[in-house]
Amino acid sequence: MAPVQTFAGEVADNYAKHRRGYRPGLIDYLASTFGLGPHSRVLDLGCGTGQLTIPLAAKAGAVIGMDPSPDMLALAGTEAANVTWVLGSDQQVSSLDSLLGKEGLDVVTIGQALHWMDAAQLFAALMPLLRPGGGIAVISNGTPVWIQETAWARALADVSRKWFTNLSFPTCGCSPSDRARYRILLGEAGFTVEEHAIDYTEEFTVDEVIGSFYSAAPLERLNPDQRAGFDADLRSALLAAQPDGRFVEDVPVRTLVAHRTQQVTGSAPRH
Numbered sequence: 001m002a003p004v005q006t007f008a009g010e011v012a013d014n015y016a017k018h019r020r021g022y023r024p025g026l027i028d029y030l031a032s033t034f035g036l037g038p039h040s041r042v043l044d045l046g047c048g049t050g051q052l053t054i055p056l057a058a059k060a061g062a063v064i065g066m067d068p069s070p071d072m073l074a075l076a077g078t079e080a081a082n083v084t085w086v087l088g089s090d091q092q093v094s095s096l097d098s099l100l101g102k103e104g105l106d107v108v109t110i111g112q113a114l115h116w117m118d119a120a121q122l123f124a125a126l127m128p129l130l131r132p133g134g135g136i137a138v139i140s141n142g143t144p145v146w147i148q149e150t151a152w153a154r155a156l157a158d159v160s161r162k163w164f165t166n167l168s169f170p171t172c173g174c175s176p177s178d179r180a181r182y183r184i185l186l187g188e189a190g191f192t193v194e195e196h197a198i199d200y201t202e203e204f205t206v207d208e209v210i211g212s213f214y215s216a217a218p219l220e221r222l223n224p225d226q227r228a229g230f231d232a233d234l235r236s237a238l239l240a241a242q243p244d245g246r247f248v249e250d251v252p253v254r255t256l257v258a259h260r261t262q263q264v265t266g267s268a269p270r271h
């Protein structure tokens, strides 16, 4: 599990302001493939500041947004009356059983967050919570900027390497091999899995690129007196790599759609 301080303070602020949202086409697809409607109950696990939770709420009867970071939840939008925000991690999902009852959920969405969780244990824990025909959507909403191949993205990675020692550049569950592993684990847990793809391009300003990067960067590792230097270095490297200030990004959105088709056997009667 991610330490709570990973998604806190300035990172959480930048997440709420600058992190990419989810395309309406994806929300429509999820609603249609899982047959969402006013009767549906959805759990958005690792919901962060609610980028996925809020649009899903427009398609469902009730949504739970669950996340272990108080700072992320504090910034989640309050505009949807049918969302309940819950502080908790993948380790607590089984406790929802006593609140919702067996098969009390139609869909569980996990957007850009499964890499923080114990996927095998989670999928097994979710199976009895889901109604037959319901399922799980594991979504990677683009590629982390530090592993993109454009000149400006490489400049960003180079500047970061210079300022942070031993910086890792994780794939955050977005690589084909990450998805292949999740697919196998979903299959082993008894789900039937298919993959859905949306590709689009998006253009950003330099402030948006920096804000989005700061929603993931370990800024707390810089001393306060280094910070202004890093900000300036990053901005100037980005603009040197992209002098017209138009930062275009290819955004591959990949969703593993896992349906629960089997009956759970041997479950204890409820008292």
Ligand SMILES: C[S@@+](CC[C@H](N)C(=O)[O-])C[C@H]1O[C@@H](n2cnc3c(N)ncnc32)[C@H](O)[C@@H]1O
Pocket: 001, 002, 007, 019, 045, 046, 047, 048, 049, 050, 051, 052, 066, 067, 068, 069, 072, 088, 089, 090, 091, 110, 111, 112, 113, 116, 117, 118, 141
């Ligand atoms: C990259 S953000 C994704 C947020 C949101 N789903 C989105 O797509 O914008 C990852 C989120 O996972 C949460 N997280 C970290 N560890 C978790 C865990 N063990 N269980 C559930 N959520 C976790 C973090 O607090 C963070 O809000």
